[in-house]
Amino acid sequence: MNVYPNIFSNNPLDRVSYLRSNPDWIKKTIAKEDTVFTPFWRGKPFVSTISGLVSGNSSPDQQSPAWFPLSFFEDKIIGSSMVIFLGLLNNKAYFSIDISKISDPDNEVGLKDLGIFEDLMVLSSQAIDPGELAILGQAKAIFEWHNSHKFCSRCGSESSLSEAGYKRICGACNSEHFPRTDPVVIMLATYNDGAFLGRQKRFPPGMYSALAGFIEHGESIEEAVARELNEEAGISTKKVSYHSSQPWAFPFSLMIGCIAEANSENFKLDEIEIDEGRWFSRSELKKAIEGNNSNFFVPPSMAIAHHLIKNFVNSK
Ligand SMILES: [Zn+2]
Known part of the structure; x- marks a missing residue:
């Protein structure tokens, strides 16, 4: 299947949900010699550049997920950790182990000098193999859910x-x-040769992005897009079309990217939600996508908003 290459999508693992529900199969699979485990600690994956620990799918100097055999971890570490199954690839099983209960993983688990625990958001803008980034996103979202639903x-x-x-x-x-996965709509409102971007107070100075919001109960994707645009920017929607989606493990959302054709250029900002917002011309956005606009900038290519804007820029 051809999936739009949003960061955190295109996970190469086969999740074999029909097998993972069988405790005997999981027990047998955990014990297999070639089965590997990647550690997480307090929300951060463990990454390394050591060739025996990484897959080699990323460039050699790039920190990428480190995979260990079960024998690397002492029984007491395993006993105090959360172990989750991620999937199979070429008959090899991939798991993740959350060792957050250990206060000093470098020394207590023996990870010192083997790599570092790095923020997934930081890793997402680096040159990691996209498949491995998607696997880390899968693991992080599952751990986040368990840690908040005890x-x-x-x-x-x-x-x-x-x-x-x-x-x-x-x-x-x-x-x-x-x-649980929380669906979020993120939409680029367009009208003729312009697209609407806004900025929230928490954004870095100068950054504008597509508007977004959680889908509510009893609401379709299209209805959520129209409601959010109306509530946040007073924009009236004529037609909604789907672009692509992005799993977003902060903590466990699915970003659903849409293009919303507006009825007019009229808008009125909700000043509590949106700090500033306006219509931008296609040529302004083209420069911003290329990183050549000095007045404002748009999110980097790891964010689906970047791709919605790029799609608009390239659509004419
Ligand atoms: Zn109960």
Whole structure:
């Protein structure tokens, strides 16, 4: 399948959901000699440049995910960690291990001098193999979900990880809880030769981006796009079309990228949500995409907003 190359998409692993729900298969797979584990610590993946630890898919001087055999980790480390199954590639199994309960992973786990724990957002703008970046995004989102859903939402008891990370079960009331993905619409409003960008107060000075917001219950993607544009910028939407999507592990969203054709250039900003916003011409945006505009800039290519803007620039 041809998937638009947004960063964090195009994960090469086969998740074999029909196998991972079988505890015997997981146990057997964990014990296989060629099975590998990549560590996470407090939200950050462990990356390295040591050739025996990395896949070699990224350039040699690029920090990329380090993969260890189970034997690298002492039993007490494994016992205090969360182990999740990621998938299979060429019959080899890939897992991730969250060692966040260890206070000093360099010395207690023996990772010193082998690499570093790096922020995934920082890694996403580097020259890592896109498939491996997608795998790290998958692992981070699952860990984020477990770490924020430790207790049963039905009875309040502590729940436990099941099915290699794809479920939590409450031992007290037997209810099952499944990993959650929060859908977000991100849309570029267009009218004739212009597109609308806004900036939130938290953005770096000079940066403008496509508007975005969470989809609410009982709402279609198109309705969420029209509502958000109306609420945030007073823009009336004529037609919505889908562009592409991006898994976004901060903490566990799916960005759904759309183009929204507006009825007119009229707009009125919600000043609480949006600091500044205006229509930009195609030529202004072309310069910004190329990094040649001194007045403002747009998000880098790791963000889906960049691709929505680029699509608009190239559509004429
Ligand atoms: Zn419960």
